Amino acid sequence: MTIISIEDAGKYEGQEATIRGWLYNLRESGKLMFPIFRDGTGIIQGVCALKENPEAFEALKGLTQESSVIVTGKIRAEQRAPGGFEMGVSKIQVLQKVSEAQPYPIQLKEHGVDFLLDHRHLWIRTPRQASILRIRAEAIRAARNFMDSQGYILTDAPMFTPAACEGTSTLFEVNYIDDQKAYLTQSGQLYIEATAMALGKVYTFGPTFRAEKSKTRRHLTEFWMLEPEAAYAELGDMMNLAEGLVSAVVQSVLKNKSREVELLKRDTKKLEKVKPPFPRISYEEAIGILNKHNNPTKFGDDIGGDEETIVSNEFDRPVMVHRYPASIKAFYMQPDPERPDLALAFDMLAPEGYGEIIGGSQRIHDYDLLVKRLHEYKLPEEPFQWYLDLRRYGSVPHAGFGLGLERTVAWICGTEHIREVIPFPRMIYRVYP
RNA sequence: UCCCCGGUAGCUCAAUGGUAGAGCGUUCGGCUGUUAACCGAAAUGUUGGAAGUUCGAAUCUUCCCCGGGGAGCCA
Numbered sequence: 120m121t122i123i124s125i126e127d128a129g130k131y132e133g134q135e136a137t138i139r140g141w142l143y144n145l146r147e148s149g150k151l152m153f154p155i156f157r158d159g160t161g162i163i164q165g166v167c168a169l170k171e172n173p174e175a176f177e178a179l180k181g182l183t184q185e186s187s188v189i190v191t192g193k194i195r196a197e198q199r200a201p202g203g204f205e206m207g208v209s210k211i212q213v214l215q216k217v218s219e220a221q222p223y224p225i226q227l228k229e230h231g232v233d234f235l236l237d238h239r240h241l242w243i244r245t246p247r248q249a250s251i252l253r254i255r256a257e258a259i260r261a262a263r264n265f266m267d268s269q270g271y272i273l274t275d276a277p278m279f280t281p282a283a284c285e286g287t288s289t290l291f292e293v294n295y296i297d298d299q300k301a302y303l304t305q306s307g308q309l310y311i312e313a314t315a316m317a318l319g320k321v322y323t324f325g326p327t328f329r330a331e332k333s334k335t336r337r338h339l340t341e342f343w344m345l346e347p348e349a350a351y352a353e354l355g356d357m358m359n360l361a362e363g364l365v366s367a368v369v370q371s372v373l374k375n376k377s378r379e380v381e382l383l384k385r386d387t388k389k390l391e392k393v394k395p396p397f398p399r400i401s402y403e404e405a406i407g408i409l410n411k412h413n414n415p416t417k418f419g420d421d422i423g424g425d426e427e428t429i430v431s432n433e434f435d436r437p438v439m440v441h442r443y444p445a446s447i448k449a450f451y452m453q454p455d456p457e458r459p460d461l462a463l464a465f466d467m468l469a470p471e472g473y474g475e476i477i478g479g480s481q482r483i484h485d486y487d488l489l490v491k492r493l494h495e496y497k498l499p500e501e502p503f504q505w506y507l508d509l510r511r512y513g514s515v516p517h518a519g520f521g522l523g524l525e526r527t528v529a530w531i532c533g534t535e536h537i538r539e540v541i542p543f544p545r546m547i548y549r550v551y552p
Numbered sequence: 553u554c555c556c557c558g559g560u561a562g563c564u565c566a567a568u569g570g571u572a573g574a575g576c577g578u579u580c581g582g583c584u585g586u587u588a589a590c591c592g593a594a595a596u597g598u599u600g601g602a603a604g605u606u607c608g609a610a611u612c613u614u615c616c617c618c619g620g621g622g623a624g625c626c627a
Contacts, residue, residue: 146590147589148583148584151584153587155587200586201587225563228588232619327627329625334620335622424623523627
């Protein structure tokens with residue numbers, strides 16, 4: 120018997136086929152039953168009549184949600200069935216029946232956030248969550264494809280680091296070997312600056328960790344970041360790369376995961392517009408927009424969540440804000456030669472209030488200036504000696520950025536919270552399951 | 553660290569200081585085209601914890617615990 124996946128069921132219309140999966144729901148109607156099966160690729164309705172298949176009917180009767188089953192039957196087009204196809208069940212093998220005493224906890228109805236997060240290992244079985252995880256996978260595939268196509272080499276950064284990239288208050292400290300202290304990485308940036316000097320154009324993609332005490336829909340303590348870095352690149356080069364990357368990811372998801380996007384009921388019209396060029400405005404122009412909307416932000420203030428939304432609502436695609444005051448940015452950012460009080464940095468703000476998905480900058484390549492900045496930011500010189508070496512031995516202008524994967528996928532999926540777009544979210548005060 | 557909201561049946565929620573309830577899920581029964589099916593019946597409670605006010609507290613007060621949203625910080 121041909122084993123098929125539910126997403127391909129339409130191709131087997133009129134044929135007998137076998138599906139290996141789980142019982143998603145069961146509607147009983149006297150001598151007729153409508154089981155719904157899922158197999159990880161989709162859901163399909165089955166039909167089973169007592170008169171035609173008494174054995175299968177008996178096996179299905181009273182079967183509990185999420186029981187594992189192997190079912191065989193004829194696939195047929197049926198307008199009354201969700202999805203347009205259904206299976207006339209002729210044979211069913213129950214691998215495990217879920218106990219009535221401990222029924223599957225997640226019902227086909229609304230649940231609270233706390234309950235769902237405590238059952239995240241089961242929650243991911245629901246069609247919506249499974250679709251989101253498929254879109255995440257597509258976003259990663261598309262992002263890596265794009266970077267590879269641009270000649271960027273994947274160079275992995277370490278998870279254990281001896282010091283902070285930016286400040287020390289939000290680091291996870293771990294005991295390394297022989298009572299040495301180490302920290303979980305907040306960013307691979309410093310390391311890919313080194314690999315960029317070795318290989319030219321590089322990127323890293325992996326988890327990063329921040330012990331920020333943030334409890335918002337935009338924060339995770341463990342999140343994935345894609346960070347490109349290129350030797351001889353300047354700020355404008357990175358903005359070009361960033362808009363190319365983001366549009367490639369969005370367009371790939373629309374093209375290759377249309378079924379999943381549709382299941383999420385995402386308004387794709389807004390996503391279809393996400394193509395270069397993206398608008399670029401300076402920090403000072405952003406302040407102007409805010410003041411126009413009666414927001415009191417002034418030069419030198421950081422742009423917070425509400426402010427990001429006001430600015431991004433002016434545009435129909437992601438907007439890049441560049442040249443922030445150096446005083447509110449990280450120590451390693453290159454000053455604008457024409458305005459030394461500004462840093463050659465940029466953020467990309469996603470539309471619809473999803474906020475910052477990219478932060479990047481040109482890096483300081485001058486040794487003396489970098490040392491001066493380390494002192495100004497009260498950072499110790501010693502752990503950064505290797506980093507200073509990059510400015511001792513053939514230093515060149517270079518630039519890069521970091522793309523927050525979960526924020527990007529949350530925006531593409533239109534989810535309310537980024538915890539839904541990672542299989543097992545890690546948040547402040549929540550590490551189970 | 554700070555501000556706001558919440559915690560009642562397995563789940564989602566009601567209950568104006570006066571007998572703790574409904575829907576879903578579970579169990580039993582009915583139904584040959586259901587769409588989170590429907591109809592009938594049953595079982596299910598330390599109202600997050602402690603103390604206080606009161607004749608009487610799920611409800612009011614204080615403290616603690618847990619969760620959610622946000623600020624700061626950031627992707």
